[in-house]
Amino acid sequence: MLAFKLAFKNIFGAGYRTILNIAVLSFAFVTIIFYNGVIDGWNQQARRDTIEWEIGQGQLWHPSYDPLDYFSYQDAHGPIPEGMREEVSAGRLTPILIAQASAFPQGRMQGVLLKGIPPGQAILKIPTHELEAQDGQVPALIGKRMAQSIKMKEDDRLLLRWRDKNGAFDALEVTIAGVFDCNVPTIDGGQVWLPLAQLQEMLGMPGEATLLVAGEGFTPTGNTGWAFKDHDYLLADLNKIIQSKKGGSGVIYGLLLIIALLAIFDTQVLAIFRRQKEIGTYIALGMTRWQVVGIFTVEGAAYSILAILLGALYGGPLLWYLGKVGWAMPSGSQDMGISIAEKIYPVYGAGLIITTVLLVVVSATIVSFLPARKIARLNPTDALKGKIQ
Amino acid sequence: MESIIQIKGLTKQFPVGAGKFTALRDISLEFHRGEFTGFVGPSGSGKTTLLNIIGSLDTPTEGEVTVLGRSIAHLTHKQSAQLRNQHLGFIFQTYNLFPVYTVYENVEFALLLQRLPTAERRKAVLDALEWVGLTDKMDSKPAQLSGGEGQRVAIARAMVKRPAILLADEPTANLDSKNSHHILQTMKQLNEELQTTFLFATHDEKVMGYLRRIISLEDGRVVKDEEIIMDKITEG
Structure with a gap:
């Protein structure tokens, strides 16, 4: 003292x-x-x-899916496993289908990822309700960075070209139904979000997905062959x-x-x-x-x-x-x-x-x-x- | 009279370059309770060194110095600090007051180390300030005091714990004649009232006039040790 x-x-x-x-x-x-x-x-x-916005409470990945290897996307899809369909119906899992494509904004060509997601999903904050079909147009969502990059805004039309599961090229014009603002670049830059059923039809892959995003209440069980990735892995x-x-x-x-x-x-x-x-x-x-x-x-x-x-x-x-x-x-x-x-x-x-x-x-x-x-x-x-x- | 300091064959050497400087040579002295004694001599004669050793601030190179029954050479740092804190008071030529403390706090300092209760401390400090006539300055800082007042605070600080021995190194060297006499009269009075042993290192003629015993040192040796008769003191 x-x-x-x-x-x-x-x-x-x-x-x-x-x-x-x-x-x-x-x-x-x-x-x-x-x-x-x-x-x-x-x-x-x-x-x-x-x-x-991206990973929910974890993700189940198709065995071939490697987010760092774009070439894997061609094979990284498959039917949603039997045991998981009930979870999807109950809204505890959201399927996402991913495919490579080219976009032609204002005559330029740009490589993009097409991501199909159910418009009614509630697990991720992406405003997928804007993907509800309207007036026979194919709605698409893009992020703010993507919109700035391709100089597009709501109601603009964007031409997409992709190869279906048989390797055949196809093309379609989609309408930008919404531009969302989010801080997660991995769901924004170079990505076009479409209704899941639309993308499955475009690719000829009905009922298939690349990954399943888990929501609250989902418990990974059983051996489905799809690997469950938890927060530790996804946030590493x-x-x-x-x-x-x-x-x-x-x-x-x-x-x-x-x-x-x-x-x-x-x-x-x-x-x-x-x-x-x-x-x-x-x-x-x-x-x-x-x-x-x-x-x-x-x-x-x-x-x-x-x-x-x-x-x-x-x-x-x-x-x-x-x-x-x-x-x-x-x-x-x-x-x-x-x-x-x-x-x-x-x-x-x-x-x-x-x-x-x-x-x-x-x-x-x-x-x-x-x-x-x-x-x-x-x-x-x-x-x-x-x-x- | 009770003998409180015994010095036998004291030699003190300091290393100087590759050699040694002998500050004190084979000194033997004895001091009793209530003495008012001064070491006199020119600069370098060993006065301060002798005071420092008696004050357990330094140790002998050879010989034995016993203060209040304790051998200075054999004390640990803690024991010598305890000896200084409980039984020894120091007054320095430059007062050595703590500049950031008030007069009251400077005087209180020694008692803080003794962990005395606050009320007891306060009474002792006020008594000490009254001895030296500085009660009205107790809230002043040392920078606000004159030289004489500063030295009186130093005396109060040294005396507040009622030490058995008070060691004063050139206490009047920085004071004018009037203040010197005032200080010396205060110390003389305390010596008589409290039976404190005062040991001075000085070459000030004014101090010598008050001493009852004068020990002259030259080149580290005692050359004269004389008792002064009482009527001579009163003249001083």
């Missing part, structure tokens, strides 16, 4: 140097929480969007991207923290030289050397405590505000193939705050202790004379 009392008194008495140290350290503290909050917010948003790439992003931002806030800690280290080194007489007097008045080391170490820790208080004072409202209004991502972020919203809403969990507080306090204490150790070896008579070298 004595060390705390003395340390706080000393640092309050140190004036501008204290203010500078506390300001820099509090900035690092707030930045660390903000960066991690953004990453956590992004992580949660990306997970939520990917689950809601996303998790890796977020982890690498976390590592990158760790470098930034690590640098900030190092700058703040260097300021404290520098202050403590300087203090030990400048306050030699004070150190000698502490010892002359009856403190042990380690008690004096304790004062100087606690001073460093006290900087961090004050920095946290200051950070809470200005960072609390600021971070709360940013959590409310979100953090706009630079334009083009959505084109990087990562599920990322135009705005990320940072999430500041208790774990993040506690970890950051501990990180700042422990590291400030360590950098204060390192120079303070010198006191344990000094000769008090030299200290009283101000002769420490």
Whole structure:
């Protein structure tokens, strides 16, 4: 307690140097929480969007399906397994059929993926109700990125050409029934969504699908030959991207923290030289050397405590505000193939705050202790004379 | 009178480059409770070194120094800190007050280390400030005090714990004549009232006028050790 009392008194008495140290350290503290909050917010948003728009509660894949190998799509289809049809009828599974095709927007040719999905499905957030047949036209849905890429909008007509299961080319003009806005690029870019029955007919594959998306209440059972992919598997790439992003931002806030800690280290080194007489007097008045080391170490820790208080004072409202209004991502972020919203809403969990507080306090204490150790070896008579070298 | 410091064959050497500098040579002395004694001599004669060893801030190279029954050479850091905290007071030429503390807090510091209850601490601090006549300055910072006031705070800080021995290294070196006499009279009074042993390192003539025993040092040796008769003191 004595060390705390003395340390706080000393640092309050140190004036501008204290203010500078506390300001820099509090900035690092707030930045660390903000960066991690953004990453956590992004992580949660990306997970939520990917689950809601693409993977549901897991997927059952046709044995030949490999999403990274477009050539596999030609063979990656088959009748929905017997045991799964009841689940599809009950709305606990949504079948999706995938085929390669070419689109001809405004006379240009572009490779696309055709994806057939039941218009009445309720597992994914894709607005498939817009695929209900209307006026004899073949409705199609595209995402906002795809619409921008091919310069098409609702009610425009798009010519598609594909090869059916026998390898014969066929073509059809579809009407863009809707353009949906979603943050998951893997259901948007280069994709045209059609009614499942329409695509099955176009390909000559009635009752077939490439994968089945599971909804709430589905339990993978039985050996159907279709592999069930759970969230761990389907979100693995996303998790890796977020982890690498976390590592990158760790470098930034690590640098900030190092700058703040260097300021404290520098202050403590300087203090030990400048306050030699004070150190000698502490010892002359009856403190042990380690008690004096304790004062100087606690001073460093006290900087961090004050920095946290200051950070809470200005960072609390600021971070709360940013959590409310979100953090706009630079334009083009959505084109990087990562599920990322135009705005990320940072999430500041208790774990993040506690970890950051501990990180700042422990590291400030360590950098204060390192120079303070010198006191344990000094000769008090030299200290009283101000002769420490 | 009770003997509280015994020095036998004390030699102190400091390493200087490849060689050694001998600061004290074969010194043997004894001090009793209530003495008002000064070590006098030119700079480099070993006065401060001797005070530092008695104050357990330094250790002898050879010989034996016993303070209040404790052998200085054999004390651990913790034991010597305890000796200083409980029984020794220090006054320095430059006062060595803590600049960020108030006068009250500077004086209270030694008692904080003794972990005395707050009320007891407060009474002792106010008593000490009253001895030195600085009750009205207790909320001031050292920078707001004059040199004489600063040294009086240092005396209060040293005396607040009622030490058996008070070691004063050139306490009047930075003071004018009037303040020097004021300080010395205060110390003399405390010496008589509390029976504290005062040991000075000084070459100030004004201090010598108050001493009852003067030990002259030269090149680390005791060259003269004289008791001063009482009527001479009153003249001082």
